[in-house]
Amino acid sequence: xxxxxxxxxxxxxxDFTAIVYSKAFIFFxxxxxxxxxxxFAGSNLGEQMARDVSRPSVAVALTAADSDKxxxxxxxxxxxxxxxxxADMKIVGDATAKQIRPQDYLRKKADNYSVVVTGTLTNxxxxxxxxxxxxxxxxxxxxxxYASSGGSLQLPNATPDVVAESxxxxxxxxxxxxxxxxxxxxxxxxxxxxxxxxxxxEEKSNKIIEILAASIxxxxxxxGKLVAMLAMALVGITxxxxxxxxxxxxIDPDLPSIPTPAVGWPIFAGLxxxxxxxxxxxxxxxxxxxxxxxxxxxxxxxxxxxxTMAQMVNFFFAAYALTKTGEPIEIFAAVFPFSSPFAMIGxxxxxxTLWHHGVAIIGQLLFALLLLRLGVYLFKxxxxxxxxxxxxxxxxxxxxxxxxxxxx
Numbered sequence: 001x002x003x004x005x006x007x008x009x010x011x012x013x014x015d016f017t018a019i020v021y022s023k024a025f026i027f028f029x030x031x032x033x034x035x036x037x038x039x040f041a042g043s044n045l046g047e048q049m050a051r052d053v054s055r056p057s058v059a060v061a062l063t064a065a066d067s068d069k070x071x072x073x074x075x076x077x078x079x080x081x082x083x084x085x086x087a088d089m090k091i092v093g094d095a096t097a098k099q100i101r102p103q104d105y106l107r108k109k110a111d112n113y114s115v116v117v118t119g120t121l122t123n124x125x126x127x128x129x130x131x132x133x134x135x136x137x138x139x140x141x142x143x144x145x146y147a148s149s150g151g152s153l154q155l156p157n158a159t160p161d162v163v164a165e166s167x168x169x170x171x172x173x174x175x176x177x178x179x180x181x182x183x184x185x186x187x188x189x190x191x192x193x194x195x196x197x198x199x200x201x202e203e204k205s206n207k208i209i210e211i212l213a214a215s216i217x218x219x220x221x222x223x224g225k226l227v228a229m230l231a232m233a234l235v236g237i238t239x240x241x242x243x244x245x246x247x248x249x250x251i252d253p254d255l256p257s258i259p260t261p262a263v264g265w266p267i268f269a270g271l272x273x274x275x276x277x278x279x280x281x282x283x284x285x286x287x288x289x290x291x292x293x294x295x296x297x298x299x300x301x302x303x304x305x306x307x308t309m310a311q312m313v314n315f316f317f318a319a320y321a322l323t324k325t326g327e328p329i330e331i332f333a334a335v336f337p338f339s340s341p342f343a344m345i346g347x348x349x350x351x352x353t354l355w356h357h358g359v360a361i362i363g364q365l366l367f368a369l370l371l372l373r374l375g376v377y378l379f380k381x382x383x384x385x386x387x388x389x390x391x392x393x394x395x396x397x398x399x400x401x402x403x404x405x406x407x408x
Contacts, residue, residue, distance in 0.1 A: 007216040011224025056114040059105045061093040066121045073147035102127035121148040173259035178349035182342045186315045192233040193283040200291035218376045261349040271348045275341035281368035289375030318342030337367040
């Protein structure tokens with residue numbers, strides 16, 4: 001066992017160094033950032049365009065005195081409710097100057113008026129579609145009442161009495177935190193676990209894996225590659241986290257407020273990291289097993305696609321069972337290895353109990369080792385055509401020579 005771990009460390013160091021010090025690793029770090037930047041810019045642009053197109057505007061066609069009072073009331077109350085609370089208002093006519101036809105103003109697409117206000121302040125008439133009238137009626141009535149009273153309409157000042165949390169919405173708020181944890185683990189696992197597969201297939205194609213198999217136990221090769229890819233993934237996550245934090249601080253110093261999980265933020269963050277590692281080890285070991293059965297990139301794509309879809313099913317299953325804590329479906333999601341990391345991080349956000357996380361983590365680690373052992377067996381069976389391939393006696397010259405070559 002000691003020799004297996006020692007050889008696995010050599011393989012892990014070799015793979016990690018080869019990947020991190022390569023030029024491709026820089027593009028690997030930049031890869032997820034570019035879609036995020038493009039998506040962020042596109043989202044802001046789309047939001048601004050939607051805001052400009054759908055922003056309601058009210059045409060005011062009262063008498064000159066009433067129109068001025070209405071706009072003055074809007075300016076006064078905007079100090080209380082906020083600048084963007086009331087719709088934009090524009091005086092388009094004078095009720096005493098000519099006959100007003102509200103429909104004419106609504107037909108002008110360039111002005112983008114949602115409703116037209118005519119009549120008087122004491123009896124305003126709102127012309128528009130049913131939906132637009134429903135949206136603007138309360139605000140116009142409030143402004144007209146405030147304007148007609150000469151600003152004497154007094155709005156009560158409510159005294160805030162803030163509590164940290166309430167039992168009524170506590171679980172609902174923490175569900176948001178649970179969903180964020182599940183999505184984060186799923187996204188990172190899906191993004192990074194597949195690299196284990198490509199690395200193994202590449203070494204199979206150039207016959208390096210056969211040299212390693214002849215020198216050291218295949219258990220060491222598989223374990224070393226899995227650990228190296230995990231370390232590389234953690235380096236990438238660290239870089240993305242630092243860049244993301246800097247970006248958030250530059251855009252908005254106030255970080256978004258997320259409901260506090262039941263176990264507290266320090267423990268929840270530690271469990272997020274632990275469950276990501278467990279999910280990565282399980283899916284990485286599974287992909288190593290797939291790589292053991294595939295000999296070409298096309299076969300890899302054919303076999304890995306159903307596995308990726310099954311991974312999405314596990315995530316959706318855990319997300320569905322999130323609000324059913326303690327029920328059989330949630331317990332099954334927590335026990336089933338492939339959905340367990342997602343279900344357990346959701347439980348950490350909703351329930352303060354900690355001992356079941358220790359049980360789940362031990363079970364997930366044992367299952368990952370089982371998958372790794374299964375991948376080794378498939379490799380020996382399908383590629384090496386021997387049940388004892390890759391194993392030589394301790395002290396053998398081939399094994400020692402292979403370790404020396406790898407270390408160099």
